[in-house]
Amino acid sequence: MTDSVIFTEDLTKIYQGELGQKPTVGVEGLHLDVRPGEVFAFLGPNGAGKTSTLKLLTRLLMPTRGRALIFGEPVSDNRTMRRVGFVPEQPNLYGYLTAAEMLDFIAKIFGLPASVRKKRISDTLDRVGLAASGGLAVRTFSRGMMQRLGMAQALINDPDLLILDEPMSALDPIGRKDFRDLILDLKNRGKTLFFSSHILSDAELVADRCGILNRGRLVQTGILGDLLESQTGSIEIAFIPAGGRPSAEDLARFSFSEQGGNRVVRVTRPEDVTAVVAAVQAHGGRLVSVSPQRKSLEDVFMAEIGR
Amino acid sequence: MRILAVASNTFKETIRNRILVNILLFAVFLILLSLVVGEWSMGHQVKVIKDFGLSAMSLFGLLIAVFIGIRLMVQEMEQRTIYLILSKPIRRWEFVLGKYLGLAATLAVNVALMAAALWAVGLIQEGRVDLSLIPAILLIYLEILLIVAFALLFSTITSPTLAAVFTLCVYVIGHTTAFIREFITVHPDKGAHWLLRIIYLVMPNLENLNLKAAAVEHAALPPHAAAFGGLYGLGYIAFVLTLTVLIFENKDLK
Ligand SMILES: Nc1ncnc2c1ncn2[C@@H]1O[C@H](COP(=O)(O)OP(=O)(O)OP(=O)(O)O)[C@@H](O)[C@H]1O
Ligand SMILES: [Mg+2]
Numbered sequence: 001m002t003d004s005v006i007f008t009e010d011l012t013k014i015y016q017g018e019l020g021q022k023p024t025v026g027v028e029g030l031h032l033d034v035r036p037g038e039v040f041a042f043l044g045p046n047g048a049g050k051t052s053t054l055k056l057l058t059r060l061l062m063p064t065r066g067r068a069l070i071f072g073e074p075v076s077d078n079r080t081m082r083r084v085g086f087v088p089e090q091p092n093l094y095g096y097l098t099a100a101e102m103l104d105f106i107a108k109i110f111g112l113p114a115s116v117r118k119k120r121i122s123d124t125l126d127r128v129g130l131a132a133s134g135g136l137a138v139r140t141f142s143r144g145m146m147q148r149l150g151m152a153q154a155l156i157n158d159p160d161l162l163i164l165d166e167p168m169s170a171l172d173p174i175g176r177k178d179f180r181d182l183i184l185d186l187k188n189r190g191k192t193l194f195f196s197s198h199i200l201s202d203a204e205l206v207a208d209r210c211g212i213l214n215r216g217r218l219v220q221t222g223i224l225g226d227l228l229e230s231q232t233g234s235i236e237i238a239f240i241p242a243g244g245r246p247s248a249e250d251l252a253r254f255s256f257s258e259q260g261g262n263r264v265v266r267v268t269r270p271e272d273v274t275a276v277v278a279a280v281q282a283h284g285g286r287l288v289s290v291s292p293q294r295k296s297l298e299d300v301f302m303a304e305i306g307r
Numbered sequence: 308m309r310i311l312a313v314a315s316n317t318f319k320e321t322i323r324n325r326i327l328v329n330i331l332l333f334a335v336f337l338i339l340l341s342l343v344v345g346e347w348s349m350g351h352q353v354k355v356i357k358d359f360g361l362s363a364m365s366l367f368g369l370l371i372a373v374f375i376g377i378r379l380m381v382q383e384m385e386q387r388t389i390y391l392i393l394s395k396p397i398r399r400w401e402f403v404l405g406k407y408l409g410l411a412a413t414l415a416v417n418v419a420l421m422a423a424a425l426w427a428v429g430l431i432q433e434g435r436v437d438l439s440l441i442p443a444i445l446l447i448y449l450e451i452l453l454i455v456a457f458a459l460l461f462s463t464i465t466s467p468t469l470a471a472v473f474t475l476c477v478y479v480i481g482h483t484t485a486f487i488r489e490f491i492t493v494h495p496d497k498g499a500h501w502l503l504r505i506i507y508l509v510m511p512n513l514e515n516l517n518l519k520a521a522a523v524e525h526a527a528l529p530p531h532a533a534a535f536g537g538l539y540g541l542g543y544i545a546f547v548l549t550l551t552v553l554i555f556e557n558k559d560l561k
Contacts, residue, residue: 015561058394060560081396088390095386096320108312109395153391 003072005161005192006034006057010066013052025216026052030066032211032218034194039187041203041224042196043297044213045305050196051089053213054165057194058086070161082110085159089166091150095139099130099149102138103156110157120156128152129178143170151182162186164195168202180206204228204297212304220304227300234293237276238262242284251279262288309397310405317379317409322416326374330367331417337363338424342431353433360425361443361519367421368451369478371414373471376458379406380555381467389560400552407459407548411452418448442533443518449540450516454478456547463555480506481513515539 013026027049034040044050055061057068059075073080093102100121107117125134128148133141141149147170154162168176176199183193183206197203203210204224211221220227241263254265254276265276273290280287321327341359380403383389393402422444426436457477461470480487487507491500516536 055390055560058390060390060393062557062559078396078398081394084394086391086394088387088394090387091391092387093391094316094320094388096323097316105312105316106391106395109309109392109397111308111396150391 003036004033004069005036005038005071006032006040006194007069007072008032008053008057008066009068011053011056011063011068012065013049013056013061014064025049026061027056027213028216030218032221034192034209036192037187037190039183039193039206039208040195041207041210042194042213043198043200043203043210043301044196046198047215048213049216050213051165052216054086054088054163054196057163058084058088082157083160085154085157085162087147087150087154087162087164087167090143090170091146091153093138093146093149093153095137098135098137099125099141099152100134102149103153106153107156112157120158124152124155127155127182129175144172144175147171148175151179159191161192161194164193166197167195168197168199176202200297200301210297212301214305220300224297228295228297234266234268235270235273236264236266236289236291236293237273237280238264238288238291239280240286240288241280242286251276266293310401310408313392313397313402313405314409314412317406318412319409321375321379321410321413324375324413327371327413327417330370330374331420334363334367334421335424337366338421338428342428353429356428356432357425357437357440358519360421360428361440361447364418364421364425364444364447365450365517365519367417368414368447368454369475371417371451372454372458372474372478375410376455377462377467377470377474379410379459379462381462384560393560399556403459403552403555404548407456410455414451414455415448418444418451446516446518446533446536446540449537449544450513453511453513453516453540453544453547456544456551460547460551460554463551463558477510478513480510482517484510484512485514511543512539 008030011030011032012028014028015024015026017023030049030053042050042053052061056063057070057075058081068075070080071083075081094105097105103121103124104117107120112120122131122134125131128151130145130148130152133145138146138149147167151164151167154164168179171179180202186193187206195203207224209221209223210227212219238259239262251265254267254272257264267273267276277287277290338360341356341363344355344359380389383392383406393399422440425440429435429437454474454477458470458474461473464470465473484507487503491503491507494500516539518533518536
């Protein structure tokens with residue numbers, strides 16, 4: 001706990017509804033321990049409580065119960081936030097300012113002296129791919145540009161921890177690639193990242209560890225590699241059958257599919273691999289590939305969420 | 308530094324606010340119109356113009372409070388900009404105070420413009436600039452600031468529409484506390500007596516900030532009336548802002 005970057009204990013947010021409404025659970029009994037230098041993906045379906053958690057960590061919400069520490073300090077302490085960068089869900093910035101003015105304003109809040117600000121702003125705009133847009137009014141920004149500017153304002157204080165709420169949601173494929181590169185670059189520089197996401201394929205590419213939240217409760221957390229290996233994956237065998245004939249009856253218990261002229265079968269037991277390969281060769285078919293299927297984060301996610 | 312950053316940013320934002328510019332133009336128009344109105348009032352032209360002009364400024368304040376003061380924080384929430392700002396190392400009271408001071412600066416510019424219009428009209432009519440209006444104008448500015456503080460307070464606890472209604476109520480009651488007081492003394496046995504007494508105690512007496520009549524008449528002001536009004540206004544503003552901050556401090560930004 002002493003060297004945790006993010007530490008929460010029984011962190012709970014129950015929304016007290018308006019008069020006559022029932023209270024709703026935002027997040028309940030959350031225990032988290034994010035280590036230094038880690039890229040942590042915080043996953044969960046819509047309404048799972050990701051945003052609620054991130055707002056508790058950035059003191060936008062007051063917890064109903066429990067506590068949250070960042071770098072060992074309570075999040076309510078003003079100084080704690082100096083080392084943190086935060087991008088809210090669908091960030092919005094002051095439309096009447098230019099991108100550079102907006103960043104200057106944020107930099108002033110961090111108390112950066114004028115001598116540092118100018119260079120920091122142009123460097124940061126450059127880093128998020130907005131170098132040419134610094135003089136444009138924020139009001140004219142597209143959704144993706146706004147997401148990038150959101151990232152820029154979070155980087156302006158050179159934070160040691162970045163908390164990002166669905167940072168990739170508005171980005172095109174190029175933007176997502178840029179974003180992944182940025183994450184890895186930050187990780188290489190020893191920063192800690194904590195982000196929520198629905199884009200599991202991207203999370204899988206950058207995260208070291210993930211937590212899966214469902215209905216306000218953490219249902220799974222672990223090293224990504226472990227989670228993906230915990231269930232044995234399947235093995236996919238592709239081949240071209242001789243004369244287009246279906247295989248003999250000794251393969252009848254498998255179900256086949258067609259993929260671009262190849263016949264494909266998926267098996268889970270090693271002895272089935274041997275059987276299929278032998279049968280294909282016995283009938284004069286041509287083997288194309290035998291490839292072990294890695295379990296995807298999506299598989300793990302679906303299993304945990306119970307769908 | 309942080310308060311200043313928020314204040315100067317809010318100044319930039321509000322000074323170009325279209326509604327505000329429109330209300331300002333309207334007020335200046337009213338002041339210029341007083342030239343015409345003054346024509347009708349035989350012999351009292353100058354007084355009528357000044358009275359009319361000062362009243363236009365006060366009315367301007369009410370409109371500003373309702374249209375801009377209430378939007379000041381509500382807009383931050385609706386546009387979600389507040390999530391970003393308040394996750395930074397800035398305290399909530401610093402943010403509220405910064406927003407308020409930024410708007411106060413914008414209003415100072417506006418009041419100065421209206422005063423300039425009033426003096427221009429005076430120059431045409433009297434051939435001189437009547438500087439004795441300054442205390443009255445300063446107190447009008449304080450009244451505007453107080454009403455805006457109330458608007459800010461109400462907007463943090465209720466919907467914008469209700470906040471506008473409440474702000475309007477404060478303005479009306481604030482200018483009629485003398486009647487309420489009289490009513491209480493004349494009818495001490497009426498049912499709603501205690502309620503009126505509470506209203507009388509809690510609501511500001513905006514007449515303390517009203518030196519219009521005296522300024523216009525060149526009547527001898529009660530000694531220290533301006534100073535008293537100034538302190539009363541500042542004290543009340545501090546009180547309302549403190550209350551706003553206390554409420555805002557633990558508010559969930561959902
Ligand atoms: N302001 C609020 N008032 C009442 N309930 C709320 C409020 N905000 C969120 N909730 C409830 O809390 C739960 C968690 O919401 P939250 O926004 O944290 O989910 P999320 O994981 O971020 O979802 P998404 O992926 O859709 O962004 C939901 O059931 C939601 O209805
Ligand atoms: Mg969310």
